[in-house]
Amino acid sequence: MSDQTEWRDLQVALRTASDIAFDQEIPSGEQADVLVDALRRAQSAALALAAGPGTTGCRVHPHGAVDPLHGDKEDPLPPGWGKCLLCNDRRRRAATNRRGAATSRRGMR
Numbered sequence: 001m002s003d004q005t006e007w008r009d010l011q012v013a014l015r016t017a018s019d020i021a022f023d024q025e026i027p028s029g030e031q032a033d034v035l036v037d038a039l040r041r042a043q044s045a046a047l048a049l050a051a052g053p054g055t056t057g058c059r060v061h062p063h064g065a066v067d068p069l070h071g072d073k074e075d076p077l078p079p080g081w082g083k084c085l086l087c088n089d090r091r092r093r094a095a096t097n098r099r100g101a102a103t104s105r106r107g108m109r
Contacts, residue, residue, distance in 0.1 A: 002059050006048045013042035058084035 016038040020031050027035055054062030065085040069077055081088050 002062065003049060004059070006045045010042055010045035010049065013038045013045060017042060056082065056084040058082055058087055060084070061086045 017035055020027050020035040020038070023031075051063075054064070055066055056062060056064050058064060061084050066083045067077065067081075067085040067088045069075055069088075070081075070083045077088065078091075081091065
């Protein structure tokens with residue numbers, strides 16, 4: 001998940017926990033279970049945020065695999081491409097599809 005998603009999840013979980021914890025009455029058994037669940041979700045989101053942006057630096061796949069060609073002097077990545085293997089693979093497939101479509105259109109004339 002992205003940091004933005006983790007941040008949103010943390011906020012939602014803390015609001016839920018706060019609503020229950022600061023209610024006028026002591027939480028019932030069911031409410032206490034919801035409170036515990038909200039606090040666990042908040043902890044999980046906070047730990048994910050504390051882990052940092054991840055090795056890829058990618059917003060979509062912060063903890064994804066790093067492209068093995070990143071930093072390769074002999075076979076460099078195109079300008080603007082990052083470390084994220086998943087995003088770079090998507091770009092490679094899109095470029096291949098565009099080349100294939102252009103070739104097939106030229107052959108139809």
